[in-house]
Amino acid sequence: MNHAYLDAIASPISPDVADCSEDNELYAFLDDEMVKFGTLREQDLNWQGAEEAAITLLKNHCKNMRVLAHLTVCLQQSRDGERYVLSIKLINVFLKKHWETSQPLMNSPERSLMFKHKILNQILQRTIQFASKLDLTEGDQALVSELASDVKELEENSSSIGFKSENFWRISNDFKKELPEERVIPVAEKPKSVQYKTEQGSDQKKKNSALTMQKSTPQVVIPELHFDAANEREVKQTLFKVATLLNSTAVSEPLGYRIRRYALWFNITSLPAEKKNGTTEMMSVSNDRVIEYKEALKNNPSEELLHSIEHSIAASPFWLSGSYLSSCVAKALGHEDISDAIWNETLRFTKRLPGLLQSKFSDGTKFADEATSQWLRTGGDNATLAHGTAGAWGEKLQSALKIAQDGQYKDAMMLLEKGASNAEQPRDQFYWHLATADFMESTGMKSIAKEEYRSLLAKTEALTVHAWEPTLLELLRQKSEISDIGSDELPVETQKDS
Secondary structure: OOOOHHHHEEEEOOOOOOOOOOOOOHHHHHHHHHHOOOOOOHHOOHHHHHHHHHHHHHHHOOOOOHHHHHHHHHHHOOHHHHHHHHHHHHHHHHHHHHOOOOOOOOOOHHHHHHHHHHHHHHHHHHHHHOOOOOOOHHHHHHHHHHHHHHEEEEHHHHHHOOOOOOHHHHHHHHHHHOOOOOOOOOOOOOOOOOOOOOOOOOOHHHHHHHHHHHOOOOOOOOOOOOOOOOOHHHHHHHHHHHHHHHHHHOOOHHHHHHHHHHHHHOOOOOOOOOOOOEEEOOOOOOOHHHHHHHHHHHHHOHHHHHHHHHHHHHHHOHHHHHHHHHHHHHOOHHHOHHHHHHHHHHHHHHHHOOOHHHOOOOOOOOOOOOOHHHHHHHHHHHHHOOOOOOHHHHHHHHHHHHHHHHHOOHHHHHHHHHHHHOOOOHHHHHHHHHHHHHHHHHHOOOOHHHHHHHHHHHHHHOOOOOOHHHHHHHHHHHHHHOOOHHHOOOOOOHHOOO
């Protein structure tokens, strides 16, 4: 998290301009405002003014623990997840950079240390208390890992200056409790054909089933929406609430899925910074969770699964493969519009940030796996992972890559070659060969892969629509009730146009 406040806290102050006396107007204003905190006058407290005064003092006038305490309260009382995490980062920076020389300074080092420990204790107690009072949304799930790292650093910094506490664990624990509850994927339900197979004359069972559905259908609670349009954070959280509401009340409509992605991505204007090894600081969704989603997609696609994947996407905005999975689930459920909308929004995001598809999480996992990249290249109609033949090559490519990890390159290649030989349409054959080229590129055979790409490019550039997908023209003829006629039988006007 890069924030101007972090730079303001970290930057040193020249002794020539340092001024944190009671005569300082900003300091006096800040003290007058913050004395209202926790009293009946708190409703009159100018939070924005106090926050601005605190950060100005810490940047330009003094490194004072009292001012830091006031600033952390200003950030934490907003009950905002990002501002709460920022407050902990500020404490860490202050302790590392300025603890020894920070004010207040008393008439002896021992008294100064004792007094600063007392203020630090107040800061940390309030930080722990505010963790259970936050107003978090599903998007704040993305802060969990970052917060855990910051809390660990806070514990280390506190320990290094002789301050001990056994309650640091409560910060992350209470933060997680305040997050919206994640939907649970139902485990291994019976196939619908078996589950709903009843004997003739089961009218009473149907009535009972209808009553059960009415009782078990959760009531949709419409949240109140109040936000400052100039506050980017509030706008983002409001959009998340709107998306969740729409997905709950209009399950087959794509708008909620578009809004969620807009909320996730509208303020991302550059690629995450890369380290020397080519990875970023971004955390990936756990591999176990991804496997769980894929198994559920194959065996039991459901609305609950779709919402669970969407929840994980909100927690990891750069997990583009998650949008591919969501699109697959939506298509499997018959929500074609949702599937297409997810593809469209994801494609727009990747076009806005060239290089995004090549970026990697901190564990080396790509933001977009091979199947996701293929999906984005070929269009939303191929969101079928294990559902339909058009995207079968994407699934087999992933299987081949896993087989190759065990050193069985020959078996992996045979798997892809078998798929290509079984493909009937030229279009399907092309994608099987493209998957083979992608496999070779991913396994280090880059020069061979490049030749295959060139060959595919040369072939496709010379293809007509009829040669690319003959069944498409046949379908259009059937729909328009036109027989397979030759060009000499076309109307005169059409011949002239051609």
